[in-house]
Ligand code: SF4
């Protein structure tokens with residue numbers, strides 16, 4: 001019963017498609033190559049400078065690359081030796097909530113060896129069953 005209620009809550013109230021499972025193994029990779037989305041994925045330094053005025057989190061970031069998705073940032077709060085966050089206890093909400101499925105809509109993926117997984121709430125088997133039922137009834 002709990003599972004059914006949880007599923008309903010995630011799909012219909014939170015409008016989620018994935019459950020987040022697992023836990024952080026403190027590898028620090030997600031703080032090293034970051035895309036920033038604000039309306040679209042940030043493409044230029046000019047766009048980014050405007051964004052920095054909106055939230056302190058953006059002032060922690062520096063541009064390290066640009067690829068086909070957009071500008072790539074690294075967070076300056078990541079300790080390069082320990083790979084730990086230097087402001088862990090005061091880290092912004094966006095870091096506390098990572099990873100979220102919006103990552104996929106930006107063309108991103110989970111960092112390699114990330115301890116978290118994003119698992120589909122509706123499994124492939126369930127989707128397949130529904131589609132098969134529909135095509136049989138037509
Ligand atoms: S503030 Fe900390 S947790 Fe957030 S991106 Fe920077 S290093 Fe990572």
Ligand code: SF4
Nearest residue numbers: 024025028030114115
């Ligand atoms: S990539 Fe995943 S496991 Fe590594 S620090 Fe980020 S959330 Fe934690």
